[in-house]
Amino acid sequence: MKLIAPRLPRGFEDRAQKDIAAITEMTARIRQVYERYGFDPVETPFFEYTETLGKFLPDTDRPNVGVFSLQDDDEQWMSLRYDLTAPLARYFAENFDRLPKPFRSYRQGYVFRNEKPGPGRFRQFMQFDADTVGAPGPEADAEMCMMMADTMDALGLEGQYLVKVNNRKVLDGVLELIGLGAADPEKSLTVLRAIDKLDRLGLEGVSELLGAGRKDESGDFTKGAGLLPDAIHRVLGYVGLKGEGESFFAGLEALVEGSARGLEGVAELRAMAALFAAAGYGADRVRIDPAVVRGLEYYTGPVFEVELTFRVTNEKGQDVVFGSVGGGGRYDGLVSRFRSEPVPATGFSIGVSRLAHALKLTGNLESADPVGPxxxxxxxxxxxxxxxxxxxxxxxxxxxxxxxxxxxxxxxxxxxxxxxxxxxxxxxxxxxxxxxxxxxxxxxxxxxxxxxxxxxxxxxxxxxxxxxxxxxxxxxxxxxxxxxxxxxxxxxx
RNA sequence: GCCGCCUUAGCUCAGUUGGUUAGAGCACUAGAUUGUGGAUCUAGGGGUCCCCCGUUCAAACCGGGGAGGCGGUACCA
Structure with a gap:
């Protein structure tokens, strides 16, 4: 009889006693923070109908390649959830009549993505989300940012992270003023992607991506947005804007002057900044950063992400590009796929597996061997x-x-x-x-x-x-x- | 998807210009000690040298193709 090689599918992980103990401890701390903020737990299943997730390929009846999908016995497409937000939107819409509005909930669980794994990136990984559905104001967004910061503190990461905040409306304003936006969605995406890479590539790299394109160290060439020098200059001026306080906001306003949407975004950022300051969250924890873009699709207003400010090295001693360990934003359009009235929502997600991976590599997740029987x-x-x-x-x-x-x-x-x-x-x-x-x-x-x-x-x-x-x-x-x-x-x- | 590095025992790795039966450390098993963990000593098990094709009298080693791993890059709801 032929033996089968026991092998773990790539991008998946086994977890033994110590790993489980570490995750249990982490999630307990996260849960404690979320509950203190007045959020309640909800659990939804791993599978949803693919149409619920909104992940059919355009013009076909096949699900997107990035999601694990199968057809059940009546040939309906079902998919493993790839985040916890779409299932929440479904849950909220389905239980609309009996849920309190605003609806403040948190959920923890594994999500699945059929993609190439990388350092700290798995095909099954745990997220821990909190969302407020039905609260339109910047108070709800600001609360999310502060809760993210508190969560990182609760995980013992004081001073080792930064919550960065931006607003999609401001980005839209910048695009509008260089003649893009709705006029040229494709090129707009390219510009946003370029901005998102500021951290890694610096201003020159972003500049190349806004223009003709860029060849990276590994030899891959990325085609640029092909903007004219004037527009590149304007975008770089925006992206490079730093600081805080009145002068910073005045600078932002000047950059989007002429775009009503842009100015609206700046006003929202101002409101959030005032809330951070009043609650005692300084720029060492929560900071406005014009280069934050986040995913490209459903966010409609404030966006935020938390990143680790320390260096991560893997088992082989290689420096590893780690990226953010959590993020979120306002997604006013997501529930409206299920209900005709507008439902504002905001929330964020902590990448528990990713964070655990980073902490493991840096030795911050070590614990004593558990006592046996x-x-x-x-x-x-x-x-x-x-x-x-x-x-x-x-x-x-x-x-x-x-x-x-x-x-x-x-x-x-x-x-x-x-x-x-x-x-x-x-x-x-x-x-x-x-x-x-x-x-x-x-x-x-x-x-x-x-x-x-x-x-x-x-x-x-x-x-x-x-x-x-x-x-x-x-x-x-x-x-x-x-x-x-x-x-x-x-x-x- | 594209680029780079890597792949020999469970793990980490050696392997002479291509030359018999492929090695080490750790781990594992057994014994020294049939009623005592660790250390020590002794012995033992374990390999399709990632796969396929080719070159050669001869391939772990050379050539071509493929797979897998790691990293980067692209994409990322």
Missing amino acids: VVVLVLDKDQTARYGEIVSRLRRAGIRAEMFMGQTKNFGKQVAYADKRNSPAVIIEGTDERARGIVQIKDLIAGKEAAKAIADNAEWKAERPGQFECRDDEIIARLSALPAIHAHLQSQK
Whole structure:
């Protein structure tokens, strides 16, 4: 029979105990922040009808290649969700009559994208979103930005991130003034993409992309937008605008003077900035940045993203381009696919998997090995009922415990198993002990410590470091007194 | 999609101008010790040298094609 190579599909990850513990811890902290802000949980399924996600290819009845899709038994196209926003829009529209408006909710879960994976980019990854549906004002947008900042703080990243805020209307205004926008959607997209790359390419790179095009280090040539020098100059002036306060906004206004939409965007940014300042969120945490574009489709007003300000290096020591770990914005049009009345909405998403990947690479996600169960050794195969009784007693007392169930009768192998599980202790009851009404408790942690002084194996065995005996009715009390078990019992309360 | 680097044991990697039976460290298994983890010592298992085609008396090594991995770039709801 031909064996099958066990292999993980690319872009997917297995998660073992430590990874799961880290993700659990991260999501608990995120959840705490969102709940403090007054958001409630909602969960939707992995699958939606493809039309719900709006991901059919234009002019065909096939779903977009970027989504994992299948047809169910009545030939309807279904897709794995590729974000948590489209499902929320469906949920809100479907339950419109009974939901409070504004509707403030959060959701956490895996999403799927059928794309080429990269560093920190997976085909299945976790997002943690919060959205406010039915609140039109900049207060809701500003709240999202501040909550993002608080979330990063809660994850222990104070001073190591920046929430950057912009407004699509301002971008639209700039495009309008160089004669693009609705007049030439294709070229407008190219310009927006170029702006989005300011971080990586700097002003010169962006300038090339706005003009003829750019050849990058890897030898790939990207065709530019073909703007005239005058227009390039104007866009660069906009993109390079920095600072804060009145002079900054006045500068922005001057740049979009003549575009009503642009000015509206600046006014919204002003309002948000005032809210940040009043709430005590300085430019070291939340900052207006004209180069923020975010995805190209559904955002209609404020957009924001959070990025890490420290360097990330992978296992091979290569510097890795990491990009943002979260983002969002206002999407007033998304619910209107389901309902005719206008429904304003704003929200953001934290890329939990991406963030976890970055933190893992930088060593910020390290945690101690979790403490394993107490292992009751099986010395006499005909006494498993007796050993099982001890295990049950430990479990009732809240102590993680198990009977050894492997194939070996070898005593040493059983202890080695417990050691590998990082068990705090094993319980030993052989014929002698049973006759005397006692058991041996071997404290593996203390034993490990004591063993450092012993080099000789014979001595090590004779010494039995960490081992003591106790009466059967003292087992719980003696085990509970061991530091590792004591700590675990405390944490359960 | 495009560009670069990479692919030999479970992992990290050596491998002489192309020359017999392809190696090391770690890990794993067993024994020294049939009732005691670690350390030490001894032994052992484990390989389609990524795949296919070609050159050659002879290919892990040379040539061509392909696949996979990593990174960059493009795209990204």
